[in-house]
Amino acid sequence: MRNRSVTYSSEATFQALSDPTRRAVLDLLCRGAQPAGKIAASFPVSRPAISRHLRQLRKARLVVEHRSGRHRLYQLNPAPLKAVDSWLQHYRRFWEINLTNLKNFVESEYARESDLKK
C-alpha cells in the first residue's frame, strides 16, 4: 500500500471548529464511531443540518466515513487537531510569563464586562 503523507490545513480545521455543534459532534465521537442518524438524534437540530455539519467535518478530515450497507459510520480523526496543537504550541511559552504580567490588568476594574460589550 502506498504510504502517502497527508497534510492538514489548519485553516480548514479552525473553520470547522468554529461551530459549537461541530465541536460537540467531535466530542461525541470521542466515545466511539456512530452512524449519522444516531449523531443527529443527539442534537436539537434537524438531521439534514447535522448531515451538512458532517460534510464540513469530512472536508476538514476531522472525521472519516465508513459506509456499511445503508449506514454511514462516522469516526473521529484526531490528526488535523495536531495543526491546532502546534499553532497553540507557539503560545504556551506566553502563558506562564504573561499571566503574571497581565494578571493585575486583566482582573482589574479596567477589564469590566461593560468595556467589552461595546
Added chain:
Amino acid sequence: MRNRSVTYSSEATFQALSDPTRRAVLDLLCRGAQPAGKIAASFPVSRPAISRHLRQLRKARLVVEHRSGRHRLYQLNPAPLKAVDSWLQHYRRFWEINLTNLKNFVESEYARESDLKK
C-alpha cells in the same frame, strides 16, 4: 486590589480564532504590543477592518488594550487560549492510538481529494 477570577468562554475564543486575519494579528502580537495603526499597516485590508477584528479579539479577551494618549496599544492575552488547550487535551490521548488505526485508512485511496470536495 481585588483578585477577581476570570473565566473565558471557549465559545468566544473559538469564534475569534476562526478568522485567519485575527489569528495573524495574534501571531504578530507575539512579538510585542503594537498600536492599532501599526497592526493595520501589516495587513492588506483596510484599517477599519482591522479595527473591527481587534474589537472581536477584545471581546474574546485575546488582546487587551492599553490607551496612551491618542495611541491604543494592543497586547496579547494568551489566557483564553488555555480553554482551547484544555479542549484539545481531551483529544491528545487519541492522537497516538488512533493515528495507528486510521493511518492506513486516511492515507489510502478512500481519502482522495475528489471524495472530499463534494
Added chain:
DNA sequence: AAAATATGTAACCGTATAGTTACGAATAAA
C-alpha cells in the same frame, strides 16, 4: 485655536453559514 494624527463607528454590500422542509438515492426487509 487650528491643524494633524490615531483610532473607532456607521452605513452599506456581497457572500458565507446554519437552519428548515421537500425530495432523491441506495440498501435492507417484507
Added chain:
DNA sequence: TTTATTCGTAACTATACGGTTACATATTTT
C-alpha cells in the same frame, strides 16, 4: 418487487461576517 430505513442534497430564508468608504471623536502638535 414493494415498502421501510438511512442518509445526502436542493432550494430557500434569515442572519452573521468581512470588506469598503465616509465620518466622528479624542489627543497632540503648531
